[in-house]
Amino acid sequence: MKMFTLAASAAILAWGSAAQAQQALSMWYHGAGNEVESRIINQIIADFNASQTDWKVELQSFPQAAYNDSVVAGALAGNLPDILDVDGPVMPNWAWAGYMQPLQIDESKIENFLPGTKGYWDGKLYSIGLWDAAVALVTRQSYLDELGLRTPTLEQPWTKDEFMAALDAAKASGRFEYAFDPGMAWTGEWYPYAFSPFLQSFGGDIVDRSTYLTAEGALNGEAAMAFGEWWQGLFKNGYAQATQDPADRDGGFVAGKYAFSWNGNWAALNALNAFPDTVFLPAPDFGNGPKIGAASWQFGISATSKFPEGASAFIEFALQDKYLAAFSDGIGLIPATRTAAAMTENYKEGGPMEVFFGLTEAQALVRPVTPGYVVQAKVFEKALADIANGADVASTLDAAVDEINADIEKNGGYGH
Amino acid sequence: MASKFTVSNRTGWLMAGPAILLIAGFVILPFFLAIAFSFTNQRLISPNPTEFVGLANYRQLLGVTMVTLEPVRDDTGAIVMQDGEPEYPSLRALTRNNPDRPDLAGMREWFSFSLGGEDRTYVLARDVVFMKAVVNTFIFVLIVAPVQAALALGLALLINQRLRGINVFRAIYFMPVVVSIVVVSLLWRLIYDGQSGLLNNLLGAISFGMIEPVNWLGNPSTALGAIIAMSIWQAVGFHMVIWLSGLQTISPTLYEAAAIEGASKWQVFRYITWPGLRNTAILILIVITMQAFGLFAQIDVMTNGGPLDSTQTIVFQAIERGYGKQDISGGSAISVILFLIVLSISLIQRWLTREKT
Amino acid sequence: MAMIAADNRGLRLVTRYAVLVLIAIIFVFPLVFMLMSSLKPDQQLLQDSGNLRAFLPVGDISLQNYTDAFQRAPVATFVFNSVLVTGITVALSLLLCSAAGFAFVFVRWKGRDTLLALLLATLILPFETIAIPLLMMVAHLPWVGFDGVSWGWLNSYRVQIIPFIADGLTVFLFVQYFKDLPGELIEAARVEGASWWQIYRRIVMPLSGPIFATAAILKFLVMYNQYLWPLMVTQEEGYRPVMVGLQYFFQLNVAWGEVMAYLSMITVPVLAFYLYLQKAFIASIASTGVKG
Structure with a gap:
């Protein structure tokens, strides 16, 4: 019994120090008030934090209607997080203003993503979405x-x-x-x-x-x-x-x-x-x-982040098909890849909303890419x-x- | 009052100082910054350096000019008529890409009139939306201030009687005030609904279907009126309470004396109540005017300034520009203009209600 | 004769109540609508919204919307934050602004008139117009806490409280009211050697119940309904107040039933505060035995 307690506390201690060694990364997300969305994003964060020992993402959620104002206010006050999400068409504005920095992500990873999910400004990839909307x-x-x-x-x-x-x-x-x-x-x-x-x-x-x-x-x-x-x-x-x-x-x-x-x-x-x-x-x-129209919410890294490599690691981690599919099943969004679409209820072949995937591929045009x-x-x-x-x-x-x-x-x- | 017993610099500063310091730090100082912004091209978000631009923002907002046009004539010199009205040359040709009139570039028609004769005078503004916002705001203030003050006084007198259960009514009349104006606007948007809204169904029911449904918020001729009515409904309870607190300061002995002398109700109001409410009346008029000039939340929730700019207001424009369109300098300039307008009005108000010696 | 007079009185009483009730209906119907809607599922809520059923607890009635609202957002946290911030601000505001009003009306001192005029001018400034410069300021202000000096006031209660303690309107309310108080009384007290604090505490405050109540409720409403400012300065959920919380319910497809439930809940503290103050509004000056 005593042995067990000792072992347990040692484990806790070890876990505690490992957690301390993880560098905290702050993250803002627009999903406050949406339970399903919050649950999925929390799941991704928990998985990421458990998957490695360098980084620990900490989430702050905002209600969508107030999100953009919050980010602008945060930027004016010099208080932006490491990772933030951004509505596709707004990204050039924030990138140009110096709120964001380019992603450090291997672009071959996003080859198969729907075009509307990739946020390019000035020839560089600033943001990437797990889904599109149609x-x-x-x-x-x-x-x-x-x-x-x-x-x-x-x-x-x-x-x-x-x-x-x-x-x-x-x-x-x-x-x-x-x-x-x-x-x-x-x-x-x-x-x-x-x-x-x-x-x-x-x-x-x-x-x-x-x-x-x-x-x-x-x-x-x-x-x-x-x-x-x-x-x-x-x-x-x-x-x-x-x-x-x-x-x-x-x-x-x-x-x-x-x-x-x-x-x-x-x-x-x-x-x-x-x-x-x-x-x-x-x-x-x-x-x-x-x-x-194309482009929905996407992930990016703030310009003031001291740990862009950690932030990029998190975003890359989130780009897995299973998360794309989870978001799609949870809130009905169009997953960014065909392989993820096949895993979903609504967008798989014969699914009730399969047509939307085709719509995005065939008809989608991003809004003017300008600040x-x-x-x-x-x-x-x-x-x-x-x-x-x-x-x-x-x-x-x-x-x-x-x-x-x-x-x-x-x-x-x-x-x- | 000016006796030596009431003079004390130390006490005055000690008691008023904290409030004054806080207001200076958190209201006046930021406002000076806003004034400074209004002379620059400051943006909400921008990597570009801020530059001093002088009065450019003010010129953009307030630029107004007039052009008088002659009607179009055909080859015989007869006036070309269209729908029974003389036709005038297109303003578009004058204001767009016209090297002869660079001063008119970017201007739009605000309104036009004809002083008899054939010619028509067009008033062009550089920022028609802002001009409409100024006019709407004045209409709102001019209607809301007297109507709301009078209704509130009526309610206060009604509620200031000894009657069983009067407390309940006092609480009920005040209820709309305790609900946030944003919430109230949301509720009334449902009530004003153009097809199946409560108001339309009610009017239809009492008139046995004679009154057609009105699209209250969707029609330029009713939208501002609908917002005025709702605003009065929401805020009148608050001013009722201020009137009430004023009524409490009137000594009951005066009423007793009046009762003994057999004064009529009107005489009592005219000679006792109303004079006793002097300072309250000034307070209420100023408070309502200030609040009315700040009209924003209702617009933001219910109409966004539309339809066709019929509910644009000054503060809505200031915020729409400063935040929505990221133009802090333009928004600040509007704030400064509003400040100057209200300041002059309150100076006039004070002069009109000054204590006559 | 006597009977007719009695009848007349009865009739007049009935008319009076009829008028009072009619006006009461006009003022209360949207709120009944809100409360009843909070008990209905969305589909029914929208169907009922155009007719009298909107005011009746009929159909599929339950507290489901309330349960769901608590699921969706930390309602209790929001209400707690709002009540805390509002309560502290109101208390400090009444103290400082009434003291200032007292000084402006009863005390003669250098700079009084100029400062009063300046203060009144600030009444006019809509908060939105100074919000951005203010944000830039508070983001860099120092604060001395238990753990030493820190910079920047974001994500705190103080940033929601301190800038709003004093305002021109509240001072003005007190000034206008104090002007109606009998000035001779104060002078007499001074002659008798009373200190300023005693006069303020013993003479002016007891006479000013109605205006304290008015100023309190006004400040309460302003503070409780704050939206833009807390949105700008609180990035952490733990510091958010009720009106920012309202945004949690406006998702792409608005859950109207939950919105109504949330609105009903956040209205309760304000209503309670008003009812608590109600007595003070009618505390007649006569009851204190002072005659003007």
């Missing part, structure tokens, strides 16, 4: 059948005319409050994420990606004007509502208020639970190919809200261009 046109097979509509495929998506004909049919049926639910209640990043691909499919863009120094022509050229008129028509002609209650966004499709809902894969399970015949259709092609994106996204959001509410398309887009260009100039071109 948006699809959510509807029910029974709606398609009743309205007599062709089911679009990745190879043959709906054209603009087909899409509008589908909305017309849904509207004429009188069954729905609105034919289309673009998700107007989700103000914020949803607008550029979900709606700028429409603009890109029309042939326009938020900013001219050849130089990233102006939005002139991209956001107010002919293609953009056509997009603006189309967008305004959705609301003017009663296909969709410009002001939406957030509760309708969350529960409207399930309650049968909308025929088509433009929504992300994270909401897919909810729809599937309500209607087993829910289908996820690819984005319509408005002329320049069907497009959806100015953070501001441009805001300007774009306001312009789209105004146009939806009936503002003059040309002058609204002109004003948006002026504001974006003034911002780029004020920032000395954002390093482009």
